[in-house]
Every structure is written in C-alpha cells, then in structure tokens.
Amino acid sequence: MKEIKAFVKPNRIQRIIEALTDNGFKSMTLSQAEGTGAFKAKGAKPSLDFHVTNSPVVKLELVCQNEEAQSAIDIILKNGKTLDPGDGIIYLSEIEDAFQIKTEESLKQFKI
Secondary structure, three states: OEEEEEEEOHHHHHHHHHHHHHOOOOOOEEEEEEEOOOOOOOOOEEOOOOOOEEEEEEEEEEEEOHHHHHHHHHHHHHHHOOOOOOOEEEEEEEOOOOEOOOOOOEOOOOOO
16 A cells, blocks of 8 residues: 655645545545745745744645555646646655554555
8 A cells, every 4th residue: 555645735735635536535634734845935924833934735645555546646746736836745655554443454455
C-alpha cells in the first residue's frame, strides 16, 4: 500500500477532492496547515503560532493500493496546478499494513 500526502492551495482542494472521489478514492483526511516553503504566497503574513511567514495550505492524506497510487497522484497534479508558482508538493510513502479498529482486520488485501 502507498500513502500520499499532498500539500495544496486551499482554493484547489474542492476540485481535487471531487476528482479523486469521482475516480473511486473515497477515504481521505484533510487538515489546514501553514506552509513555509521557498515560495511565499501573495498575502502571506506572520504566523500567529510560529515566528515565520506562512502561506495557507491544505494537507490531503490518503492510503491506496500500490497500483492505484499513480492514478491518485495524476489526479492531484492535474487538479491542483495553477498558472502561479507555489502550487504545493506531493509525498509518496510505503505503508506496510493498515488495520480497521472495529473488526481488527488487515486492510492490506482490500481496496481502501
């Protein structure tokens, strides 16, 4: 299994979620975050929580089977891209296994 973490612009997240859902990716986690990468968004301001300048981002996390990962990445790339710099970044990691708490079953063999 693979874990995808994508940090994207807030104004692109709805489009990304809809495209992922339309293509069978139903389970994902979203978090509001502050980015401090090389690109500073127009309107970036000092963070209230940290001593840095921040740009708002949304972190999208999803876990999928190995053969589905490239499709999910392509969907995020296509729907997250704008004409402006600083569209975000995607990380891909290996997941050894996942377990459903209710049933205690491994999800390794199931489509997540």
